[in-house]
Amino acid sequence: MRVIAGKVKGHRLKYVSNTRLRPTSDIIKGAIFSCLDSMELDYARVLDLYAGTGALGIEALSRGADWVDFVERDPKACEIIKDNLVHTKLSEQAHIYRSTVKKTLSFLKGKYMLILMDPPYADTTTSDILQILADSPIVGEGSVIVAEHADKKPLQSVYGCFEQIKNLNHGDTNVSIYQYTAGGQS
Template identity: 60%
Template sequence: MRIIAGKAKGHRLKAPKGTTTRPATDLVRGAIFSILETTTGDWAQVLDLFAGSGALGIEALSRGAGWVDFVEHKPRCCGIIRQNLEKTKLTAQAHIYCCSVAKALSFLDKEYSIILMDPPYSNPSI
């Protein structure tokens, strides 16, 4: 898995091991950002829910987002997001909230120009 475009293009990202987290593939991320780049002009504040490896939010930062808030409840994944941000030198433009999405939504009071969500499909409560 790698960053597709922008200032961090080509950087390989770590992904959580196992089958409980499945990062969005390069092809899927490419399609998402192709649509966003033609329809969205404001990339100032981005929210990445169910962030997993952080691939979606880091792709947004690489393509010019001003700030990304990552929300992920698994501590192991939060560590991987941190490592991926450090590797791509984008740490200064991000914050990682290691808590449930429900909890984060109860206190995040920013207006976001883009909200990215890649929830686990095995969780029927979402």
């Protein structure tokens, strides 16, 4: 597992062998960021939910994000994220919340332009978290959510003001990309 592009391109990232953690493959990560790059997205503030090793958020930092907040409940995974940030010299542009996603979303402030979600495939709350995000003040016009999920667990095409604009598929992995639209459902 490595950083694919940007200022720390090629850096290998640590990961923990754990059945709960399923790091995003370089192929999927490349497809996600290729799609995001084509959208000319503002990477100012990024939120990496279910961060695992931090690979998605670190990729965003490498590609020009100003700041990434990582949310991960597993203490060992949080240590891996910290090590990966130090190794890539990006720790000054990030904060790690060792907490559940739902709890962290209840106190975050400010707007995020990009939200990355890679929950465990067995997680049954992905749709609930997407709805919480849709109703949250931390998103706004132009915000994008990238939600990785199992092919066998499709997500809705609309969550509040977020409409699905792209669906990527590779093997048993699906990636749904949503964009905030002012005219969306509430």
